[in-house]
Every structure is written in C-alpha cells, then in structure tokens.
C-alpha cells in the first residue's frame with residue numbers, strides 16, 4: 001500500500017506500477033477506478049498517461065467520460081459494477097469492456113444491445129467466489145452454464161472477475177478464480193483492488209482495479 005494522503009496521484013500511480021512490476025512478469029494492467037472522483041483528479045491522472053479506467057455506475061460514468069472521449073481517443077473504459085438490463089444499451093455505447101456479466105437475462109440484454117448498436121464488446125463473467133448472498137456474480141458451480149449460455153448468445157467472453165469477501169484473505173479467492181479461468185480456457189482475470197493488488201498479481205491477475213490507492217479514500221465503497 002502506498003501513502004494516500006501526502007503524495008500526488010502521479011507519484012502514487014508510479015508506486016503502484018512499480019509494485020505490480022515487482023510482483024509479476026508481465027505485470028497486470030492497471031485499471032484506475034475513478035468512481036466519485038472530482039474533475040481535478042480525473043485531469044491529474046489523465047496527465048500521467050493513464051488511459052484505462054473502471055467505473056461501477058453507468059450514468060456517473062457517462063457524465064464523467066462521454067465528453068472526454070474525443071480528447072482522448074485511446075481511452076478504455078471498463079464497467080466494473082452491476083448492470084441493470086434496462087441500461088445495457090447505454091453501457092454498450094459507452095464502455096469498451098463489461099466485467100460484470102452475472103446472469104442469463106443480462107447476457108440476453110447485452111447481446112441485443114450489441115447487435116443494435118453494432119459494437120461487439122468483450123465481456124467478463126463476475127464470479128461470487130465467496131458465495132456471499134448479498135454479492136453479485138455467479139457461484140462457481142454455475143459458471144460453466146452461464147459461460148455456455150453467453151457464448152450461444154454470441155457474446156465474446158474473455159475472462160472472469162471477482163471481488164473477494166472483505167473479511168477473508170483474498171489469496172484463496174484469487175487462486176480459485178485463476179483455476180476456474182484456466183479450466184474454462186479464459187485468458188483474462190480481473191482481480192485485485194487497493195488492499196490486495198500485489199497478491200492478485202502473484203496469482204496471475206491480468207487486470208487490477210485500483211481506486212483509493214491512487215486517489216485517496218472515497219465516500220462510498
């Protein structure tokens with residue numbers, strides 16, 4: 001963990017990138033999670049060259065990023081929060097990857113939206129590795145079924161994503177996600193947040209989603 005109070009965003013980002021490089025070769029890509037961040041913070045991190053971002057709410061992401069697309073054509077936006085089917089079309093227009101496919105109805109809605117919009121986005125399936133009742137994601141035993149369904153719908157499923165339970169060590173959850181991805185032949189693994197991105201990198205993460213270690217604490221989780 002880096003010092004989030006006194007350093008600039010650029011320095012914190014350098015520190016996170018250095019830790020990731022030390023932890024794995026190649027290191028995972030850094031997805032900067034910009035939810036709730038003010039414009040100054042967004043401009044500050046764009047100035048570092050960071051172009052890959054994660055947002056967990058569709059409308060908030062649209063307000064923050066839609067107008068910045070033309071200035072930053074190499075921007076890459078990942079949806080990392082739950083998606084309601086009635087927002088699938090806005091999400092398909094705005095994002096470059098959907099990390100949170102977790103049910104057949106959403107696969108239907110995404111397939112339909114991609115067809116309508118004429119954009120085929122890569123998708124990750126969110127797995128509820130801790131089988132927590134309140135958490136989004138398929139439980140591991142239902143992954144295969146959802147994967148097959150999504151593929152039948154024509155979705156380009158490239159990997160898996162997880163958010164481990166807050167009160168447990170993350171390592172076993174990362175190991176489980178890596179094993180599930182390997183069994184399914186899926187190359188992309190979105191795992192690791194501010195508290196555990198180094199651990200995630202060691203377990204083969206390809207994308208870490210980091211917010212507070214770059215920007216400082218937020219108002220909502």
Ligand SMILES: *Cc1c(COP(=O)(O)O)cnc(C)c1O
Nearest residue numbers: 033056080193194209210211212
């Ligand atoms: C907010 C959020 C993150 C980033 O959390 P930090 O602990 O601030 O790094 C990562 N993934 C998801 C799905 C999130 O909602």
